[in-house]
Amino acid sequence: MSQSQSAIDQQVSQPYKYGWSTDIESELAPVGLNEDIIRLISEKKKEPEWMLEWRLKAYRHWLEMREPNWANITYPPIDYQAIHYYAAPKQTKALESLDEVDPKLLETFEKLGIPLQEQKRLTGVAVDAVFDSVSVATTFKEELKKYGVIFLPISEAIQEHPDLVKRYLGAVVPPTDNFFAALNSAVFTDGSFVYVPKGVKCPLELSTYFRINALATGQFERTLIIADDDSYVSYMEGCSAPMRDENQLHAAVVELVAHDNAQIKYSTIQNWYPGDEDGRGGIYNFVTKRGRCMGASSKISWTQVETGSAITWKYPSCILEGDNSIGEFYSVAVTNNHQQADTGTKMIHIGKNTRSTIVSKGISAGRSQNTYRGQVKIMKAAENARNYSQCDSMLIGDQCGAHTFPYIDVRNSSAIMEHEATTSKVGEDQIFYCKQRGLSEEDAVSLVVNGFCKEVFRELPMEFAVEATRLLSVSLEGSVG
């Protein structure tokens, strides 16, 4: 393994490409968390009274909660009073159009490959760009309106569509759900809101790009997507952060609601700063993502490629309430150096003939720890439920760890459950075989790893698939092609 290992090590030490920061004056909330800070956030966002109440209630609940400790991760205690809960690039007046956005911000997103200016925009993709605590710009807003699709920063949706927000916010992940969800409910600053009306197939891919910039701030975004009867939407989420020596907290909540016959495809490329080789710095990523298939024959599909963050704690889940509804989870989680990932999914079968598919690929390198944690629950009423789970782990080197914790809870005997799990090592023989055909060591490693992830990558939208392959090569070795 020595030769392959050295090539991998070499690739591994490639610098994090998104580690630069934007020098921009920001407006920071005072450090720490109390009811006044929450009032300040709510005021900054010009929120109605009910929203503030909702936040305060969540906060009071959070105060009673304890941080969970069941995940297979270790980290020094987080000082929740040492974080700024609001950071926004300074701007003197309300923006009328993109022309008034600070050019530094536009540059920032352009450098990240997300041009926001009209003439340079990505075709076929509408983007909401979130910088620290605020949404900077949302493209194609007007075009989408023609189809009745609402795609807005959630802070604007609270003002413009209070009825929808009131009805659905917390309907999937209640503010009391867990420690991090409660915290998010109290202090969330921005994120995206999507509503796709009955019978509409959203004509564009919707996408949000999250960028943490300010020092010692947390990012707490909130995303809410509602697909009404017979609608379809594909949504993509990307993110990155500067390299900093101290850890930064990211605690997001994403809620999806699919009504009768509706379909939501949610894809994530998570590339928060992972920390350096010695495990210094990096983002603590504690995220609650959940979808409710409320309607009959609805479908929610999660696809995630997790390459970043020092710690990832994340279980995108589906509650399959509607009869014949479908939940899917496709995941690639890559850990390297000292990264720790504890990720997986929950599939809760409630309706009849509900089906779920779980395909998880964990790749561990360096001294990292990679854990799959999944739960499949078949409730009493879920006649003829089916689940297929496949959890594959791949180890690169011998100092990393892969762990699999599949929990199964079946309360209806008509359920059909299939579970497959494999663990493999990127073997010297595989690498040698590729090299014997003329491929360089890096190409060989990436070929093997890429092949391993194929079943997940093919679920990604085109725009993302290329990015995912590229990212994988940066975080592991040189050249996944």
Place this chain on the structure above:
Amino acid sequence: MLEVKNLHSGVEGVEILKGVDLTVKPGEVHAIMGPNGSGKSTFAQVLAGHPAYEVTGGSVTFEGKDLVEMDADERARAGIFLAFQYPVAIRGITNAYFLQSALNAVRKDQGLEELDTLDFAELLEKKLEMIGWDDSLIHRAVNDGFSGGEKKRNEILQLAVLEPKLAILDETDSGLDIDAVKEVAAAVNRFRSEDRAFIVVTHYERILNYFTPDHVHVLAGGKVVMSGDMKLALELEAKGYDWIAGEAAAVAG
């Protein structure tokens, strides 16, 4: 083309090859036979540059270059091809993609333009036609779930695409049914040429009937103990290796 002199090699301090000599000229076919565990595969792997085997003595040159100094991928790009006794599976990567990547790596090294997917598909079709095989293996993942025979054929398909200068076939005939041996041998025969050499490791003279060697060597105990022509292969088939042991001892005096 290939010059092996007094080659010593082993794994973790255990010597397996104990002074192998072999000279291969362009256009020649050399058969290597010998009992199980005599070091045939080791010899093939050492020539291909498997990192597990350390060369502890002697020399190997290929077209004047010191092979021992070259990494496995450099050797491959220089024109050395090994058809593995036990081909390795790569999940999720189609044969077509794998072959295209490999061919392009070689072409790039030779300063040739890389082939795009369409051009490659065309080339592949021609090769398949040439060896008379269908494209059923092309879109499957490399050796993943292949039968023993399919794996062996796949190695030959790779040979056909990569057109190496020196092809080493390690028991490509083992595990093939009688008709398949004939078919595979015929395919390999198509690539026999004045400037291409073959080293064929085998236990059976059957494949050699279809693919006649210029030289036959017997490897035993990590050394070439006897060399001859096709007659030697027939003799081995009839008498087995015990006979050789006696002869070799007699030769050694």
